[in-house]
Amino acid sequence: MTEPGRISRRPLPDRAGLTDPAPTTYDVVIGLEVHAQLLTRSKMFCGCPTTFGAAPNSQTCPVCQGMPGVLPVVNRKAVELAIRTALAFGCRVNPACRFARKHYYYPDMPKNYQISQYEEPLAEDGHLEIDIDGAPRTIGIQRLHLEEDVGKLVHEGSLETAQASLVDFNRSGVPLMETVSKPDLRSPEEAATYLKAFRSVLLFLGVCDGNMEEGSLRCDANVSLRPRGSTTLGTKVEIKNLNSFRNVQRALEFEVRRQAQALDAGERIRQETRLWDADRGYTRSMRSKEYAHDYRYFPEPDLVPLRIDPRWVDEIRAGLPELPRARRQRFVAQYGLPAYDADVLTQSRALGDYYEAVLREPAASAGADRPKIVSNWVMSELLRVLPGDDERAIETSPIPPHHLAGLLRLIDDGTISGRIAKDVFQKMFDSREDAPTIVGREGLTQVADATALGGIVDSVMAANPKAIEDFRRGKTAAKKSLFGQVMKATGGKANPMLVDRLLEDKLSKIQR
Amino acid sequence: MIDRNDVEHVARLTRLALTEEELERMREQLNSILAHLDTLRGVDTEGVEPTSHAVDIVNVMREDVVEPCLPQEAMLANAPDRSGELFRVPRIIEE
Structure with missing residues (x-):
């Protein structure tokens, strides 16, 4: 500047x-x-x-x-x-x-x-x-x-x-x-x-x-x-x-x-x-x-x-809403948002209202970072797909606040991964359906069943003897490659934490 | 006193093409109107609030309600020239 x-x-x-x-x-x-x-x-x-x-x-x-x-x-x-x-x-x-x-x-x-x-x-x-x-x-x-x-x-x-x-x-x-x-x-x-x-x-x-x-x-x-x-x-x-x-x-x-x-x-x-x-x-x-x-x-x-x-x-004065600057300051103070986020979210009253409506919806876990997570979704995903940030664009949004909150709950409770969630978001925007409907119909639930996932990890390990050999020689990067193979085999639906734990388990049993 | 230059200036502002004769007539008429204002100036207005309106009423307002418009064809019917649904006017000359 x-x-x-x-x-x-x-x-x-x-x-x-x-x-x-x-x-x-x-x-x-x-x-x-x-x-x-x-x-x-x-x-x-x-x-x-x-x-x-x-x-x-x-x-x-x-x-x-x-x-x-x-x-x-x-x-x-x-x-x-x-x-x-x-x-x-x-x-x-x-x-x-x-x-x-x-x-x-x-x-x-x-x-x-x-x-x-x-x-x-x-x-x-x-x-x-x-x-x-x-x-x-x-x-x-x-x-x-x-x-x-x-x-x-x-x-x-x-x-x-x-x-x-x-x-x-x-x-x-x-x-x-x-x-x-x-x-x-x-x-x-x-x-x-x-x-x-x-x-x-x-x-x-x-x-x-x-x-x-x-x-x-x-x-x-x-x-x-x-x-x-x-x-x-x-x-x-x-x-x-x-x-x-x-x-x-x-x-x-x-x-x-x-x-x-x-x-x-x-x-x-x-x-x-x-x-x-x-x-x-x-x-x-x-x-x-x-x-x-x-x-x-x-x-x-x-x-x-x-x-x-x-x-x-006086009557008109009494009906004045909270103004952008006051709301921006409140978003920083109340939700701990960075100034930039607060600025973007308060460009229109509708957008700020939308943001707060998502926050008011029930969450799977009440993490302290939830305001920032919601802010990220609104700023980078919602504003990417909507034609603007004005009343009309927000009010006609195919994804209402409770649908976005529903999607975030599915991430929080481990039903879907963050990566899959982005695809689900786009589908929600295109179809106006809520997240559970799309995830259920398209089988996007992440595989969080240790037995089922264990079998996939076993077969990936069996198919990649070279990676196992590398790991044995101390190349820890080999684990990353195996991790990627498992995620690929499950179409991205595997619970990443679980895959990591299973790999860790199984690899530790291999004699170095 | 209004002189010829004033009349020419106002004529230009109002896009009026006046002949020499008309210019002179306007000058005379405008001056006689101003002379009349001088007469009015003689009235004692001490203590009288200035006003822009002869009728002593304020706040005439209407509610924000849509009423029927004049049909498009009726509106365009008076146009000296048109192009489809639009009025057509000579090009804007800005010299």
């Missing part, structure tokens, strides 16, 4: 050949704007459904299509979910707030203005604690407000060569919560860590499904450089289209290098919006005139102001 603020100056493709005459060390200043679609059934200002993936333009009405003469009405649930999030980030929920029109022309927005919040946002001044290399960092949250999403544009061909654009307005009017961080992030890695932590808070709160691929969670970044130690902010560049944690980090790494090279060369950074091209791995300027940011906000006359009742806020 790179130390915050340290910039590598590997030449970039579009600036190849550039030399750095006076290397300067820069501090990196990053702020993130995160847009999250709220988990409501209906849109922000009308009753159209918010389901993803419906036929284009099948989920619209005159309100979200911006027809003249319609009246938007605020979705109470969207306000509730935004307050819930604001409280989780320790924001001050403003006693009064209102909506504003943000004007700009773009074909994804039929009204030519977006209903958003400007001077009086829903909430302000919060923070999110993140861990950078085990050390806590507090990242400030400037504001959190509600707005409506816009439609989706598809370009015929690429953006540069398109003759026309195609518009699907299904997304238009979906409740969107924008959260703006303070410029407290000091490296691309910190930015990615912040976004991860942010996403898991939303998942814990159940306010957003966090699906970055489907665009339920989107991120823009503001980044600037300043000479190390300086306190004045440099000119910031906004980067759009950051649709994964990896892309946030990659795009910012590129942009930091680009700006460092420009500054080293004595150039000025232009305040602009740049688009991240994930395929080609660079940011490029979105050509737009300076007046593009002249949004002419004014209070939305179609909506009356909101006065947030403090009792409502």
